[in-house]
Amino acid sequence: MKSSRWQFLLFIGLGGLAALLAVVACTNSIQTASPVPAPPALATTPPTPPPPALSFNIPFDVTVPPQPPPTLESLQHDFDVMSWQTFVAMSWPVLPDGQPNTGQLPGQDGDNPTVWQTWKTAPEVFLPNGAPPPPWGTPLASSPLPAICRDQLQPGEYFLTQIGKTPNLLTESIQPFNTGPLIDQNGRYARFEILMNQTMFDYIVANKLYNKKAQAGVTSVVFPCGTTNPANPQVGTIMVKASWKILSPIEIQSGRFHTMKALIYTPPSTNPIIAETCEHATVGLVGLHIVHKTADAPQWVWSTFEHIDNCPTDGQVVPGHDYSFYNSNAPGAAINTPPDRPWNPNNIEPPARRPQIVRMIPIDQPTQQLNATYQAALRAVNPSSVWQYYQLVSTQWPTQPAPSCDVETSAPTNLTGTPAPQFLGNSTLESYIQGRVPNVSSSCIECHLNATTTKSVFSDFTYLLERAQ
């Protein structure tokens, strides 16, 4: 019975996993603060939970406590914890070889380049003419850049090319859903990127999925789930989608954003007319999807984080607050509506063309509490840590997960696994499709179930393979 999967896991699997992770946490985690003796608890006051351990180990899977029996709410919490553990591990200070610097904590010495930023970006994998990508670990500077940007990439600089969450946002006259560019309150267009971990990269390379012709021979795509086997635990496939805003000098000085120096490419277009440009800028992280395929969640675990200054929740505007994507002084403006075409990311758009973004589904109270716990732990590392300014919106996970890593074969009548929560969106990545209407409002798993290769074969919940040439 699929619906009893979590009960089943409870008894035979996760007890062992919990024990394993406890050992891993004890040996490899760095505790941020000594446990502080709690004040005497009042009868009506729940006990204060201990501060979470910050670890550079990406969790292999969700950890479900053995008791009490899991509920929808308790499992949501477990997945939210996994999201935060993953966010912390992936945001860990990184060494030049892409490994976490185990001698440091996130934000300890100010902002830090992260582990996930060393992963492969989509343009590095899906190359012109379907060429094989250079091996894992090859520096970005060795990858082919558009001619206008060539030789401009400076040491330590990253390369951003995508103007929307979906590729070709500006030039496609018809979109599958209501979308458009995201423009901040400075009038600048947000930028986006998609990255993958080595597990995903290796699978794509091994199966030549970077090449359109090679995809013709592919009848099934099943990315690795990873394993919690104590003898050889493996992290499964992980994708990351990041959204960035170009920062003003004041925003850079604020110390509230994780930043990076970027070379920003705007591709040319004749309709609409857009000049090809390459621009150096400091950008700040405003949104982050982390999508992780695990043995217990073959439909993937969909975690989404945001910068806390992005926007208010609908109806909960803090007067006078400087939001990145909402104007507190224009409360009557239409919300979550993209500006009319034409869209030109080389422009600084006037106030009337800056969309008024709000979060349509409030962050759950337990998730808010978990956010406060992790933000406090990050603040304990460094009171001015940029990482304290990020929050988990929620985590979507399959309540009836497929019995095996091959979802299409093992769960043909419930391919989505009945995700919880039903709807989930990031204000910077699903700005215009938030809500609670089935098949219209943003639901990670339900949308990505439609993803295919260039030959219309189910691509295991990623649209990336459509980029193969």
Add this chain to the structure above:
Amino acid sequence: MSTLTISVFVDLSSALTGVAASQLKPQIDPINIAGQYFATLTSHVAEPTLIKLVTTFQAAGNPVAGATAVLADPVLGPVARSIMKLWFLGVWYDPAKPTQAVNVVSAQAYKESLVWRVMQSHPMGYSMFTYGYWAKQPPALNQFIQPA
């Protein structure tokens, strides 16, 4: 005298529809369609009738006999048929006017209607299958309504 609980409602619904109770109300249930239907039923049918529904269903000794007894009862039969239409169509029909649809319970009720599973298909405008499913043999009926 027993009142109708959601647990009894799901057991009765399973016997009436032939769909496993675990499909009607999964243990971990983010949609809670059974809760929506239970609320619909209890808001439209008088308490004495609901009590008689429980008593008649449980007195028969097993779910199939209970459902048969309910369907044969002149008062409960129309209510049972409205419950079946609720599950299969996501629509509440007035038991006193069985051809008169009162309302679609919710957007979720539309896509969760059992008729789509029995058809081994999907609602118009909403597919839970992967691209190209139409070129393949659908999974067997039992996989939709009585999975192992």
